[in-house]
Amino acid sequence: MARIALVNLASMPMPGNEPIFPIGSRCLQAALEQAGHETLLVDFVENPKDFEDLSWVSREWDVIGFSIRNIDPIDLAREGFVRYYQQFIERIRTAAGPQPPVMVAGGPGYSLFGSALLKRLQLDAGVVGPGESAILEIAADPEKYRGSGENLKGGRYEGFLTERLSHPTSLLQAYASLPAAMIGIETKRKTCYQECVYCPYAHISGDNLGDLKPISLIEHEIRGIYEAGVRRIFFTDAIFNSEIRFAKQVVSLLADLKLPGLTWTGYFAPRPFDDEFAELVSRSNVExxxxxxxxxxxxxxxxxxxxxxxxxxxxxxxxxxxxxxxxxxxxxxxxxxxxxxxxxxxxxxxxxxxxxxxxxxxxxxxxxxxxxxxxxxxxxxxxxxxxxxxxxxxxxxxxxxxxxxxxxxxxxxxxxxxxxxxxxxxxxxxxxxxxxxxxxxxxxxxxxxxxxxxxx
Structure with a gap:
């Protein structure tokens, strides 16, 4: 069993940063705990004091993993985030003492810039693409990756189709209290079929066969989010209606649940988008x-x-x-x-x-x-x-x-x-x-x- 702290860098206080619920980190944490590892998710929206007070670092971690969602706000008038990540990770390294835990990173932003960030952030290893299978490999033998300078390629994770995903109430409520907050839900893992010249989604998602999360697991996730007091959800799929028959099942679920006040949205494409789908969406309290x-x-x-x-x-x-x-x-x-x-x-x-x-x-x-x-x-x-x-x-x-x-x-x-x-x-x-x-x-x-x- 390994002891692993997962740090959501997307929750750091930085100019131009708008924290988004750490769905990726939660998927990794759930996979690690399912395999018997001890974990801690460090999120500065849930616990702001943890950003300045690094006492949590002194616990005997085998691995500290950093989740990097964005490198910058993709806005002409904003600066990048990398120097803030560098400064914070250096603080972690200092607080950890002469023999720090194995330090790794992953996430969508990291996956795009893996080779550059591995060096710039002085990490032991990194994960490019979906992270569950790779983090489980690292957790099985952390010392194998100390100083390796290796980026592991993430791959398909069977647990996406079999394991219920629930989130801590305190974490959900912390994000629900943010202005215009939404909680993300992933319904499928499939390489995006669009070919937009500026978009890296296909690279981030990796080679994926197109796993569709069972409707029963999606229902469990929605109910848990709702019971914690959250009323807005966002389906994080690259294109929500890319698999139109499956999208209709998800929307039918939302309509049938009839949870008062629950609204939702996601990224759509104008096709496929037929009248039957539009009718279903209209009955589902879409935002x-x-x-x-x-x-x-x-x-x-x-x-x-x-x-x-x-x-x-x-x-x-x-x-x-x-x-x-x-x-x-x-x-x-x-x-x-x-x-x-x-x-x-x-x-x-x-x-x-x-x-x-x-x-x-x-x-x-x-x-x-x-x-x-x-x-x-x-x-x-x-x-x-x-x-x-x-x-x-x-x-x-x-x-x-x-x-x-x-x-x-x-x-x-x-x-x-x-x-x-x-x-x-x-x-x-x-x-x-x-x-x-x-x-x-x-x-x-x-x-x-x-x-x-x-x-x-």
Whole structure:
């Protein structure tokens, strides 16, 4: 039996950080406890004092594992988190004394930057991809991994299909008390079928056969969350309705449970999304149906790797209207080939088809490892740890303001656009690597990087 502390770094107090319930860490903890290991989940939302008071470090741990969800907020006006992780882990190392426990890390953010973070954070080992099987391997013989400098590849975990997942009431209630808090639920493990050029989901999820969590286990998880006083859940699947028949089963469960006040949402795609599914969703107390076309210009959607176009978005909106479903449509400007004309096309679509509060407007694509966008710009993955943004026309901010109806640009959104504009002008500009192949279409030969704390 090993003694393992799991530290949720996503709960650290950092500029720009918005803590999200540690569903990944809880899955690891449940797997470890099922195998007979002793664990502690250190979360600074649940226990804020643990961030300054490191007395928990002095317990005789065999392993301390760090969960890294995000490297930065993927926002032009925000700095990265890595230096905060470095500082905190160094504090842990000092508090642990001359013979610290074996130190490992994993999580979605770590999986993207595994080789770089393994060195930068001076870890013994890391886990890339789904973590249960790998953390169980480490727990079986911790000293084998001391100083190994090895990143283990996570894989399929059978327990996802067989083991009930329950969360401590104190942890649930701590997150439920946050503004606009939601608790995540994972219904399936399947590599995302979308091909968005900026998205690393497929890499993070790894090669997965498409395990669907049994409905009985999902019901158990929802009931436990509800009984703890939580009233909002988010299905963390890459695309909730990618397996439409299974999604209908999950939504039917929500409708049949009839838990007063319980609302839910997730990431959807405009197809597959038929009338039967829309009807089921309308009876399930869904909070909103969120899609991310990212552009509503057909050519831009193609360059962004979307497997649907505005025709599918229009049919999706019509179905949502017919069934009185609240929709949210994410748009991000500044991708490959973005011009004034493509921005205007998106704006004209929004002005004609959407209502106040439905579009969510953002500017700037963060270039992430293991994505088509990273391959286009030709920068090695390890060099993308600093927040790096695809080149965009400095006039872009003005185009958004010029072409979108005022109802879609409330004061808060206008302020965000202005701050992003100022931040983009202060970012370090670096040229594409010499000999880069497949440079994405742009008239701007420089990538923008943030370096050090933001002064915006």
């Amino acid at each position: 909103s149906v969120l899609i991310s076309p990212d552009s509503l210009d057909v050519a831009m959607m193609g360059r962004l790797g979307k497997r649907f176009d505005t025709r599918h978005v229009t049919r999706f909106i019509e179905r949502c209207r017919a069934h009185e479903l609240k929709t949210r449509v994410n748009l991000v400007f500044g991708g490959p080939g973005e011009t004034e004309e493509t921005v205007r096309a998106s704006a004209e679509y929004v002005n004609e088809h959407l209502r106040t509060g439905e579009p969510v407007l953002n500017i700037g694509f963060r270039v992430l490892p293991a994505t088509a966008l990273a391959r286009q710009v030709g920068i090695p993955d390890d060099d993308l740890v600093e927040p790096t943004f695809y080149p965009l026309n400095p006039e872009l901010f003005g185009w958004v303001i010029k072409y979108f109806d005022g109802q879609f640009l409330p004061n808060e959104r206008l302020l965000h656009i202005m701050i992003g504009n100022i931040a983009s002008k202060k970012m370090t500009k670096v040229p594409y690597p010499e000999g880069s192949a497949g440079i994405a279409p742009t008239g701007f030969p420089y990538l923008a990087l943030t370096r050090g704390p933001s002064d915006v």
